[in-house]
Amino acid sequence: MSVSNIEQEKTLLEELKDACKDVWHEYTHPEFIDQLQDGTLDIEKFRYYLKQDYLYLLHYVRCFALMAFKGESLEEIQFALEGTLWITEGELELHSQYKEWGIEKHELESSEESIECIAYTRYMKDVGASGDYLDLMIAIASCYIGYGEIGQRLLADEKTVLEGNPYKEWIHMYGGEGYQSSTVEFVEKLNSYGNGISHKKLEKLKIIFREVTRLEVAFWDMGMRGDKKIK
Template sequence: MGFSDHLLETGTDLWDAQLRHPFVRELADGSLDEAAFRVWLEQDYLYLLDYARTFAILGAKATDEPTMAHCFEVATAVVGEEMDLHRSFAAEYGLTAADLAAARKTPTCEAYTSFLLRTARERPLAVGVAAVYPCGQGYADVAEEMAELADGRHSYTPFIRKYTSDAFVESVAWMRELVDRCAEAHPSLRGEMAAAFRRSAELEYAFWEMAYTGEEWPSERASAEVV
């Protein structure tokens, strides 16, 4: 068993919770409230900007050329292809590129992106790689579950297709292999890698919850109540 598989085994509770989350189940059958999906679009757009920055940092820390090159390729692909996908989704839900850029991170999104960037900057490459692993593997597994639950085409079908595509599955396989190589090369860091993986997995679940509940900063909610 590779270390990436070990991490997934230790995170089974969080993985199962993600698959059962109403955001995931309702997106799969097409019944998800559009307001919840708009929140996800805005927040994931902001998340991806820092996700790309995280991979750029990991690439700078890599000591072998193939890993360095691939990390930079991931960062470029996120800023290009995946951001374009979000902008096209957003247009269908009345959100412009300017709306996405002007959105403010929710507390959960802020916590998640800050954790990824801080880990990538301050900790060894192996720990940073473990921190980003739950995002890729999580979306691949969630989308696979959605594809099994989906019954016919609906407005969210492009989301499911994106994260079950061969290209995305291959990118996750590369990430899994990198986790295994890092754990093999640095066994003393496995405990810290596991802790980083667990924290990101918790934040992945919180991200679905944030979008589904329309999370706001307490100050924004208080201001709205005063008005």
């Protein structure tokens, strides 16, 4: 059974975001980003976040590789492989500036993963192992699209402090043309799967999207907590 005419008036992404409006706002407007925006974020908390995000991205790029394996057409395979290149040559490149933050290279890959990082990355991998190409794409989508929204908002907001802000490169990374263009392509590809999708499949995708968005919220909370163990 295909989706109703009302649902078809919305894109697939709109359907997914409408199903978790509260959590999506919490994810894209966290305290961590508020403090990063005005440059007041504690440097030690950012260092910890940077290490955890590096570990996260190593798993994230593996998810794109798994998505390529799941692809049923050359177009799907190429799209997923382009994602692996973007992460390795784009996002992970930002982390190569680790020395500016007082982090030695060996610390990045040898850092202990936080509970939040483990929960998030293993959930994505589980979705990829048990589901299909689209399931995994939705599991990846919250991070990809959400960071694009955050970056775009920060660069457009007159309240954002850039001069003298130690985190301005992070803001430019996700708000800049490169990441924004990549996000547009990702959203277009995601929405292309919305036509004729069954109610059952749509409901499954909504659950996946909400779960990964909740895990994004937890990741920001981890950043604000810093290197403090959960008792």
